[in-house]
Amino acid sequence: MRVWLFALLLLLPICAQSQELDYQIFRTLPVLEDGRLKPLDSFAVHMRTRISGSATLDDRPAIAWLAQTLFDPAQAAQERVFYIRNAHIRAQFELPSRTNHLYSLTELAPRLEESAKSVTALLTRELASLTADEQDLRDLHTAILIYNQLLQSFSLLLPLPFAAPPEAKLNGAYTYLDAQKVEPKLMQNLQKLLTPKVLAHPETLTPAQQQLAAFVHDLQKLREGGTNNQLLRILPASWAEQKGEWFAPWQLLLSGQGSPTTQRLLELWQQLAQAYRSGDATRWLQASQELHEQMQKLVGTADERLLLEVLLRDLHVLDVTALFLVLAMGLIASHRRWPRAYSASLIAAALSAASLSTVLLVRSYILARPPVGTLHESVLFVALILLLGTLLITVRRRMPGLALAGQVGTLALLLVAPFVHSDSENMTMLSAVLNTNFWLTVHVLCITAGYGACAATAALAHVHLITFKTASDPHGRLALLHRCSLMALLLTAVGTLLGGVWADQSWGRFWGWDPKENGALIIVLWLMWLQHARLAGQVSELAFTAGMAALGVVVAQAWFGVNLLGTGLHSYGFIQGIALGLFSYTLLNLMLIAGLWWRAKRGSHA
Amino acid sequence: MRNLLLLILVLLLGLSIHHFYGRSVPQAPQPQPVSSAPTRAAAPDFPFTTLDGKTYQLSELRGKIVLLNFWASWCAPCKVEFPQFLALAKERKNVVILALSVDHDRQALEKFVADQAELKKLPNVLIAQDKDKAVAQDLFQTIRFPETILIDTQGGLVRKYVGLEVDWSSTAFMGQLDGLANAP
Numbered sequence A: 001m002r003v004w005l006f007a008l009l010l011l012l013p014i015c016a017q018s019q020e021l022d023y024q025i026f027r028t029l030p031v032l033e034d035g036r037l038k039p040l041d042s043f044a045v046h047m048r049t050r051i052s053g054s055a056t057l058d059d060r061p062a063i064a065w066l067a068q069t070l071f072d073p074a075q076a077a078q079e080r081v082f083y084i085r086n087a088h089i090r091a092q093f094e095l096p097s098r099t100n101h102l103y104s105l106t107e108l109a110p111r112l113e114e115s116a117k118s119v120t121a122l123l124t125r126e127l128a129s130l131t132a133d134e135q136d137l138r139d140l141h142t143a144i145l146i147y148n149q150l151l152q153s154f155s156l157l158l159p160l161p162f163a164a165p166p167e168a169k170l171n172g173a174y175t176y177l178d179a180q181k182v183e184p185k186l187m188q189n190l191q192k193l194l195t196p197k198v199l200a201h202p203e204t205l206t207p208a209q210q211q212l213a214a215f216v217h218d219l220q221k222l223r224e225g226g227t228n229n230q231l232l233r234i235l236p237a238s239w240a241e242q243k244g245e246w247f248a249p250w251q252l253l254l255s256g257q258g259s260p261t262t263q264r265l266l267e268l269w270q271q272l273a274q275a276y277r278s279g280d281a282t283r284w285l286q287a288s289q290e291l292h293e294q295m296q297k298l299v300g301t302a303d304e305r306l307l308l309e310v311l312l313r314d315l316h317v318l319d320v321t322a323l324f325l326v327l328a329m330g331l332i333a334s335h336r337r338w339p340r341a342y343s344a345s346l347i348a349a350a351l352s353a354a355s356l357s358t359v360l361l362v363r364s365y366i367l368a369r370p371p372v373g374t375l376h377e378s379v380l381f382v383a384l385i386l387l388l389g390t391l392l393i394t395v396r397r398r399m400p401g402l403a404l405a406g407q408v409g410t411l412a413l414l415l416v417a418p419f420v421h422s423d424s425e426n427m428t429m430l431s432a433v434l435n436t437n438f439w440l441t442v443h444v445l446c447i448t449a450g451y452g453a454c455a456a457t458a459a460l461a462h463v464h465l466i467t468f469k470t471a472s473d474p475h476g477r478l479a480l481l482h483r484c485s486l487m488a489l490l491l492t493a494v495g496t497l498l499g500g501v502w503a504d505q506s507w508g509r510f511w512g513w514d515p516k517e518n519g520a521l522i523i524v525l526w527l528m529w530l531q532h533a534r535l536a537g538q539v540s541e542l543a544f545t546a547g548m549a550a551l552g553v554v555v556a557q558a559w560f561g562v563n564l565l566g567t568g569l570h571s572y573g574f575i576q577g578i579a580l581g582l583f584s585y586t587l588l589n590l591m592l593i594a595g596l597w598w599r600a601k602r603g604s605h606a
Numbered sequence B: 001m002r003n004l005l006l007l008i009l010v011l012l013l014g015l016s017i018h019h020f021y022g023r024s025v026p027q028a029p030q031p032q033p034v035s036s037a038p039t040r041a042a043a044p045d046f047p048f049t050t051l052d053g054k055t056y057q058l059s060e061l062r063g064k065i066v067l068l069n070f071w072a073s074w075c076a077p078c079k080v081e082f083p084q085f086l087a088l089a090k091e092r093k094n095v096v097i098l099a100l101s102v103d104h105d106r107q108a109l110e111k112f113v114a115d116q117a118e119l120k121k122l123p124n125v126l127i128a129q130d131k132d133k134a135v136a137q138d139l140f141q142t143i144r145f146p147e148t149i150l151i152d153t154q155g156g157l158v159r160k161y162v163g164l165e166v167d168w169s170s171t172a173f174m175g176q177l178d179g180l181a182n183a184p
Helices: A002-011 A040-052 A062-071 A087-092 A105-123 A132-151 A176-193 A196-200 A207-227 A249-254 A260-278 A281-299 A302-315 A317-333 A341-367 A375-396 A400-420 A437-466 A474-507 A515-535 A541-549 A551-564 A579-605 B002-021 B076-091 B106-114 B117-121 B171-182
Strands: A030-033 A036-039 A080-083 A102-104 B047-049 B055-057 B065-071 B095-101 B125-129 B147-151 B157-162
Touching: A030 A040, A030 A302, A036 A040, A036 A302, A040 A062, A040 A080, A040 A132, A040 A302, A062 A132, A062 A260, A080 A105, A080 A132, A087 A132, A102 A105, A105 A132, A176 A207, A207 A249, A249 A260, A260 A281, A281 A302, A302 A317, A302 A341, A317 A341, A317 A400, A341 A375, A341 A400, A375 A400, A375 A437, A375 A474, A375 A551, A400 A437, A437 A474, A437 A515, A437 A541, A437 A551, A437 A579, A474 A515, A474 A541, A515 A541, A515 A551, A541 A551, A541 A579, A551 A579, B047 B125, B065 B076, B065 B171, B076 B095, B076 B117, B076 B125, B076 B171, B106 B125
Parallel strands: B065 B095, B095 B125
Antiparallel strands: A030 A036, A080 A102, B047 B055, B065 B147, B147 B157
């Protein structure tokens, strides 16, 4: 399978060409980040998003940007990568106003030290107590810190920009590792020179002696810079005691974890750096291939996951899903003119569902865990259940309205998905509390399938409200709505109970009136109340339908709304920045339901 | 519809029962069969010349446990552990201490060695100079000192010790070496 995946990857005519260097193999090299092995391409996208706010600032692919940052840091420091929209911060750094709001490290450097002092004070304060300006300043410094680490990742094997003293006998371009070999000798020479008399009058040193002192000092500064550089973990541990750990180049050397294996790997990285700097495409490709082969031996089957992750990004499967949906919507809209369009629309919707399932399954395989582990994935899963649910109904009964409602709802969820998680591109590992595959499978899949069933029920209720007086078989539709809501009730109720059992195991109590738990309970109570009211004849069919249509709002509040509260034990789900969207959806949907209810009621009076 | 609901309920019930009751009873740890030594990465071969002018290859030491020590006479921790190596070599004749010095100054190295009176009685301690760090840095990626690599009788890399991690002359460490020597 690995061979096929690799062949497919090499065939794709994508972003990989830049400066005539082929990044296709380079981008699949493994790196450990956020607790999992990922391809360098994903690391590049994640880093660029963290530093620049977006992975697609210009035509250059993120991997090419990363290569420049790692192998040509002097040039990279001139690149405009920091996105600074805040006018106060621009003023603080004396930056000119630009339409794209992008600035380079060189431009920021003159005011950086002064600004860092105020950031140090900010770091001691609670995030919630910071003003928007202070938060932006803190975020900018975090981005600078990350960028600096990347720039210095390979400073131990790139040519050094400062001149070596003659006694070092380092002719031509030399690296820290070359200089390191002679450093003890130079240190001894310097120690002999630095007598108390000379220390009292350093001006008595000759220019050659000053050069020696400066050189030793620069080497020490370089090493200090590398001491905490642990970002680019590309080197696997060789020794049994550190098994499973990965190291950044400086980290490996300074912690004494080097070995003949990692020595060879670092040599290949150095060859890559040299090929990049000289623009030698052939040498670049050779070094990439050899490095890939070496890493393949070390990571084994994980290599397959790395290739799949790159392919998943390249193939834009979510975009394909959305395209099929748009096609399905177009077809359903034209079914009156062209009768076959109804069937064609269902086929397009089925293809969309297959494509979305592929995304979820591949993500699940890559991360080696059940498919719903983050809020982002839960949105995708609910979208899938909504699409499948409405598709199942519309295959059995000809209901163009429901088909369209399901497709619109699915598309809306796909469009919303990137916004509920700022880091949705980056497949993150689970919080420790969630890392129980059994419960993640049983509880989370059950409750999110319940949310999907609720969404399908709400879609059906909307359609029923719209056609309340014109439907050919109103009783049949009402019975269908009743059955859909029962399915939603079953899944949400069982999911909630299973969540309680999991909470009992994890947190030592079944129920704690946590906002998330209350949200799930509210959905169950809402469904039960409507069902019982209907059975007892306490609500009209219209009110029952309107209540089911409002289920979408109830679910949205219980699913996203409670996450905005930022309290409770479900901290892994906390989000920010969606309040306005959620409020707008709630308001508009309630207004729509009220309008449809009023129209249906007026119709019934007429 | 009713059948579908029933199916889902049965499935969920089954999963829950499996989770609560289907877990295997914790077993007492079973004694592991004595197996052959795990496959270890092979130490790269390299030539070295001892201070008395004899040239060897590392591969010539196969059949013996080798402690490849990277050190320097200007390195204080290296000096601390040197007597421990000598004590170990005295106790375990099947262990070779290969001490590669990264000293630039040959005289300083020779002076330090000359001060170790016991050294002459220990043929299993080999001292050589790795002046340009061609072995320490270019082969074993060692840039800080001391570092010691334990190599088994097959020439496989067992473990790396960074700094003063162990007392080489302790009975605990010698026990570990005996275990390694007796491993099939």
